[in-house]
Amino acid sequence: MTETYLVTGGGGFIGSHIVDELLSRGHAVKVLDNFSTGRRQNIAHFAQDIDLVEGDVRSYERANTAVKGVDVVIHLAALPSVPRSVQDPLTTTEVNITGTLNVLLAARDREVRRVVVASSSSVYGANDFLPKHEELIPHPISPYGVSKLAAEQYAMAFNAVYGLETVALRYFNVFGPRQDPNSQYSGVVALFLRLGSEGSPVTVCGDGTQTRDFTYVANVVDASLLAADALQASGSVLNIGCGASYSVLDLIAAVEKATGRPLELRFGAARPGDVKHSFANIDRARARLGYEPSVPFDAGILRTYEAAVT
Numbered sequence: 001m002t003e004t005y006l007v008t009g010g011g012g013f014i015g016s017h018i019v020d021e022l023l024s025r026g027h028a029v030k031v032l033d034n035f036s037t038g039r040r041q042n043i044a045h046f047a048q049d050i051d052l053v054e055g056d057v058r059s060y061e062r063a064n065t066a067v068k069g070v071d072v073v074i075h076l077a078a079l080p081s082v083p084r085s086v087q088d089p090l091t092t093t094e095v096n097i098t099g100t101l102n103v104l105l106a107a108r109d110r111e112v113r114r115v116v117v118a119s120s121s122s123v124y125g126a127n128d129f130l131p132k133h134e135e136l137i138p139h140p141i142s143p144y145g146v147s148k149l150a151a152e153q154y155a156m157a158f159n160a161v162y163g164l165e166t167v168a169l170r171y172f173n174v175f176g177p178r179q180d181p182n183s184q185y186s187g188v189v190a191l192f193l194r195l196g197s198e199g200s201p202v203t204v205c206g207d208g209t210q211t212r213d214f215t216y217v218a219n220v221v222d223a224s225l226l227a228a229d230a231l232q233a234s235g236s237v238l239n240i241g242c243g244a245s246y247s248v249l250d251l252i253a254a255v256e257k258a259t260g261r262p263l264e265l266r267f268g269a270a271r272p273g274d275v276k277h278s279f280a281n282i283d284r285a286r287a288r289l290g291y292e293p294s295v296p297f298d299a300g301i302l303r304t305y306e307a308a309v310t
């Protein structure tokens with residue numbers, strides 16, 4: 001059955017991949033974005049095929065306009081960076097928490113079938129149990145992590161109080177084509193691939209032994225669309241990663257392999273608000289969504305590099 005989806009943040013990295021997949025499955029798609037961190041070039045190839053609502057999720061009116069006629073909302077619009085949130089916690093709070101509340105309210109008011117909310121592994125923060133599973137007590141250590149925890153809890157509260165179907169997905173370190181490599185807040189994979197391709201030196205924050213569950217974007221797209229439909233999923237918070245652990249030094253080796261040249265490394269201070277180790281237990285997503293990551297780390301790095309150079 002084809003439906004109408006709203007992808008907030010559909011001009012961004014993950015959002016534009018979700019829109020691609022929705023269109024390929026024949027769904028109608030609306031996008032709400034203010035292009036603050038997203039890029040118009042991300043949507044250029046499908047601009048004719050979507051209904052674009054330019055605007056800010058901090059406005060209930062704008063969210064309400066965007067949700068009109070929509071069956072499912074995939075809510076990704078956010079300021080998605082730990083360092084940005086450390087520099088400007090107030091704006092992160094307004095966009096990530098108030099923005100989410102506006103989208104949920106609009107979805108409730110317009111009787112949307114389901115809302116999928118993008119949360120983040122950063123909610124685990126200083127809870128150092130590994131692998132991370134959803135029963136752990138969250139302990140965010142950055143304003144960004146706090147904002148994502150609040151967003152997912154609002155989603156769960158709307159499920160409990162208003163009966164709105166909601167699912168919150170804790171994405172783990174997503175990477176892939178279209179991730180902005182040029183912002184000061186760039187994700188580490190996009191940044192290292194760009195610097196590696198240019199032959200520019202790479203600064204590693206800390207000693208490089210910190211680990212992440214680097215997750216190729218196609219896996220996150222699969223999970224997000226499963227979450228829109230799976231009967232068992234409503235009212236759930238679910239980890240979405242690969243269930244594997246790679247260090248920044250492993251990432252450097254994978255980038256060197258993909259680009260075919262050694263990286264010139266420099267080591268700097270660890271970033272405030274960053275956690276030392278993170279990888280996901282994805283059993284709950286397997287059980288409730290039927291999710292299985294299909295693109296492993298090395299293959300994802302290669303695909304990302306190839307997309308950047310072609």
Ligand SMILES: NC(=O)c1ccc[n+]([C@@H]2O[C@H](COP(=O)([O-])OP(=O)(O)OC[C@H]3O[C@@H](n4cnc5c(N)ncnc54)[C@H](O)[C@@H]3O)[C@@H](O)[C@H]2O)c1
Nearest residue numbers: 009011012013014034035036037038056057077078080174
């Ligand atoms: N990339 C990751 O590793 C990762 C990990 C965990 C969670 N997430 C979450 O996934 C979502 C998408 O992240 P992304 O990596 O694609 O980042 P992105 O910056 O590419 O996408 C975010 C999008 O939201 C839009 N946006 C920002 N503020 C807005 C506002 N006030 N009103 C309307 N639109 C606004 C941006 O313009 C952008 O298009 C975010 O919610 C992020 O917190 C991402």
